Amino acid sequence: MPGPDKLEQARACELREFPLPELEVDSALLRVELSEVCGTDVHLRDGRLTGVPYPIIPGHVSVGTLERIRGTICDVNGRPFAEGDRVTFLDVHLTCHSCWYCLVAKASTRCPKRKVYGITYGIADGLTGGWAEYIYLKPGVRCIGMDGIASDLYMAGGCSLPTSLHAVERADVQFGDTVLVLGSGPVGLSAIAFSMLRGAGRVLCIGAPDERLTYACRMGADDVFNFTEHTLTVRSDWVLQRTDGRGADVTIECTGSPAAVTEAMRFTRDGGRVVVVGQYTDHGVTSFNPHLDLNRKHLDIRGCWGSDYSHFHRAVDMLRNPRAAALWSTLKLERYALTKVNEALAAVESGRTIKALVVPTR
Amino acid sequence: MPGPDKLEQARACELREFPLPELEVDSALLRVELSEVCGTDVHLRDGRLTGVPYPIIPGHVSVGTLERIRGTICDVNGRPFAEGDRVTFLDVHLTCHSCWYCLVAKASTRCPKRKVYGITYGIADGLTGGWAEYIYLKPGVRCIGMDGIASDLYMAGGCSLPTSLHAVERADVQFGDTVLVLGSGPVGLSAIAFSMLRGAGRVLCIGAPDERLTYACRMGADDVFNFTEHTLTVRSDWVLQRTDGRGADVTIECTGSPAAVTEAMRFTRDGGRVVVVGQYTDHGVTSFNPHLDLNRKHLDIRGCWGSDYSHFHRAVDMLRNPRAAALWSTLKLERYALTKVNEALAAVESGRTIKALVVPTR
């Protein structure tokens, strides 16, 4: 994927050949089975993220087979992986565990040393993206064994799994709560499922288009609303009618639209919680009334950035649970060969695909 | 205090005589020793709050002597008060302990049944404000004995005690944290003191005018900055220079200015907490960038509305501690007779007084 400084017609991925890397000690070569195309990849194509060392190989969350291991790579239980094992890996690398954010604030997703495969690692760093036949797993990359979990099932969630699990953790859902999810893209869909699995009494979703809302219901939403067909007032009434006039206990914003953050405050009951996880790129400002929307409501608003190893690990553990697995297995997957990733990007951008996977070996 | 629909020259308090009430069972008559004039009283005078049943007797937090008791009034330990006891009381009355907010959300400060002495009780409800010789403590009003605490000391904090204690509770201050307080009015000054008492390593304050900042230092601020003399950029740099370039761990907004809420987000480090307690009336909107100011920062923003009994009780308990008492005893008090409350309101509005008290018996 070239950088955004290219002419518009060049803002497309191109296929390139690279030599396989020389493995460092305690590194490995992963033969990619499945990678994915997510909303961030569209933003990457359009140059909307800062700090990206173009050209890059996109694809941050992937699953594959350990083709070659030099030295030893262990899981968190200290068990060494063997060549041939099927794994995923934490796309975040180099969290330093030495800085103030890591050690004092214990906010490792804000560690300034972090590098992310497929996003802030580029071609200059080697085979560091999933839209490729092989990924080079540098020393220190943390792998998770996929025993008992089909690759399809895991990639149906893909990067939305740790992102939305983290968001639902931050949402502090209580038994019986009404959770409102804004947005019906992959993060929104997974947030619906995790909210159900967390003990919500009811999950509402406002999103679009209708096909995605159908999937929202399969993922556990009790009621859905197409925001493109209704004014803000009508949407607000729709929420209030389903919450005894109070608003949702928890609202999880997964839209990408700044205005949705203000709407999330207004759709939430006094003393409730708003988690903002849909603002991964800069789409501009929004305005709100601090008295009416925040202070008098005694509201909690929580930004949610990135994931750490625990979110991947817990997401994988959840998929080992048949009740959870059943939810993600309902999602429709579209597969694209490496030669078709530009079409995959277009499909994701349009919102007409539920989940686009990249199949390098196709 | 008349309502805001009067002509401007009439927007002033006038002295009136009322008969003493017939006491209901388990009620009492409080002879007021001290009441106070706070920023909310200025807003009340100007009609900036909704739901106020003008005309009212202002004065919500007060201290006095139980002149007459009919039936029994007990403290929370079940000990009955005697006539002659010196007490303060929770200005919030009628919290229902029966509604969804009280019983399910456990957010009793959002109970819709609440009435507040001096604010949402008016003359039609009886002697329900502190700017008077007597207050009628209706059945169910919760009194707190003031044994061992000088009335002056308690009223030096006044209503800012429970408000700022609640805000600092919500701020989740950790040992060694740098807390930034925006605003140097009574709530800001008490927030400085409570932050110190909570284990902050350092407290910074941005406020005005200089005299109040002098008091901020006496209340425990390590460093202060006059916002009227510096641009936003200079203020931001001032914070970053004192926080290793990261911003404050915790920012407590106590200003009344909507723009300060956005500034609070920007002055706070990634993964930090912002408590908004300065927006008790509607001063309009502010704008922010959800990506830069919230989501990427992994920020927590917490509105903080009202107080419940625990905040009063804990504040009084703190003043029994000499280390805490020493802080509030530094504040300069100005006393006004009942005939001078309009001057007191003007003094508070101007910001040139630190703390204005009303002395009915003067």
Add this chain to the structure above:
Amino acid sequence: MPGPDKLEQARACELREFPLPELEVDSALLRVELSEVCGTDVHLRDGRLTGVPYPIIPGHVSVGTLERIRGTICDVNGRPFAEGDRVTFLDVHLTCHSCWYCLVAKASTRCPKRKVYGITYGIADGLTGGWAEYIYLKPGVRCIGMDGIASDLYMAGGCSLPTSLHAVERADVQFGDTVLVLGSGPVGLSAIAFSMLRGAGRVLCIGAPDERLTYACRMGADDVFNFTEHTLTVRSDWVLQRTDGRGADVTIECTGSPAAVTEAMRFTRDGGRVVVVGQYTDHGVTSFNPHLDLNRKHLDIRGCWGSDYSHFHRAVDMLRNPRAAALWSTLKLERYALTKVNEALAAVESGRTIKALVVPTR
């Protein structure tokens, strides 16, 4: 139910007739549809609880129809109930919302004023138990409408619903956690279900007899173990083998045996949480090693006493969710007429019944 000072052959319930009460303002008469027999009722029969004003009418959690209302009884949303409505009610009455425990500690289950229908209310207080054709709902009793929830389904959980929901709240279950439930009585079975609904990755249960363990699996347990057939060492190994040698993340003790509390500490991983909810009567002491079992393990041990309104309300809300309802609908119910309650008590004591209900109209 007579008191324990009777001769042993008299330790049996006897049927008595009482006049219907004169209704006070804002009270009601409930025609009982279903009540239940729980472990506490066996302890009540045997005089193992303190503060019981024998003779009493047992039966604390019940469901029925509002036969007569005098004045107004509202739900927490302020909607008045009508005669003919089917409801359950919070068995705890008179929580004072005025004492230090209620207002400062916010630990209302420790309010000393509480009275519990069927336990600490006796015949002298009127028709205050569920093993009767009618219950007198005194002023202040909080009812919950049962629209959309079958009485059978609700009573399949009965008093174990709020008790175990509270315990699982206290357990702070994280996504993917392994939860170990000790005990397979009604509280244990409901704790299994709520742990699953809370996001546990896996639930293990050690209990007995085998039939109950079969139901444990239906309620969501992934693996079960009959403690009567294995030594402590074998049980411990069983847990360690299923938890990578670490122990459970969370153990919820629901047994009634003091020794199980110490075992719970040992079956739990370092840094994990133990919730003790099975010690509602005094069965004596247990011993443990504070260094090995607590301090070095960095363990959290949490007693869990009683329920408040929120636990009932949230439990009922959960049953409105079909996924949750499906779990409790698997439990086998045995119904007993009022004339057969002594047999019901014997069945519960033996552990051979899963859930014994009392049907007054049978």
Add this chain to the structure above:
Amino acid sequence: MPGPDKLEQARACELREFPLPELEVDSALLRVELSEVCGTDVHLRDGRLTGVPYPIIPGHVSVGTLERIRGTICDVNGRPFAEGDRVTFLDVHLTCHSCWYCLVAKASTRCPKRKVYGITYGIADGLTGGWAEYIYLKPGVRCIGMDGIASDLYMAGGCSLPTSLHAVERADVQFGDTVLVLGSGPVGLSAIAFSMLRGAGRVLCIGAPDERLTYACRMGADDVFNFTEHTLTVRSDWVLQRTDGRGADVTIECTGSPAAVTEAMRFTRDGGRVVVVGQYTDHGVTSFNPHLDLNRKHLDIRGCWGSDYSHFHRAVDMLRNPRAAALWSTLKLERYALTKVNEALAAVESGRTIKALVVPTR
């Protein structure tokens, strides 16, 4: 310090000479200014800890000057240290940040890879203890600059600083709480100070001997009691009389006696918190009644093991605050040359010294 398998008369430290180490890349040589003798050192001498690779050089928390640096050593803000800088360091080394405890449970004090200077590092690992002229700071050891903090002041707290700060963090002290500290050794004394600094309304201490209790008062205790002079019943009454008959809100056990853990449960109010931080070695068992002491009390009991970097960092930050520094500066220090450490151990064991420091250069 030899191991416990020596004859009793040999259970004494002996002075030995070692060559200075060859520095690895990114390591340093620290010239020790002050180290300390703590209760754990007495247990080490007596062989009461497991996993100690005797012979060892005791002394875990120390302060000194960076005499020689090879490569680069940075603080958590990324600022490199220079030779000549005065520092302390986290005595825990090799926390792996790769295992399940580090990454999933986020309970790094239970990381099995940890090695502690002066305790689980021995002579075979090099100069790894503070009772020496030099300490070898291996690559990865985390140093903290001591600018603005006198070495005396820091070592007056020594290892009790992070230990008790961690305990008070776990205690969840609320404004105005009554905190009871059991034990008046260094950890108890620091726990008193940190409880005050955290917002306790009052701190009580039960300990011995009287001289230590005098220091307890200087550290912030409002009232003290010598347990050696009173029966358990009298001690219990003493606590209840100071807490409206309820018990302490928080009890922090810092004694080393198993029975004190049970007493801590009984001295604490219903719904309160007990932190157990005094059971660092195995002194045997204690018994309690799970119904009366735990379940019915709705109690939280929290083991507290070890410290991580944040506890050291926050403790140092607190000492930069003059209010905090004033507390620790009241403690009486006794200084011992390297040739006198056996006398220092005897003094600590007897309880007659408040704080014993080792001065290698004396």
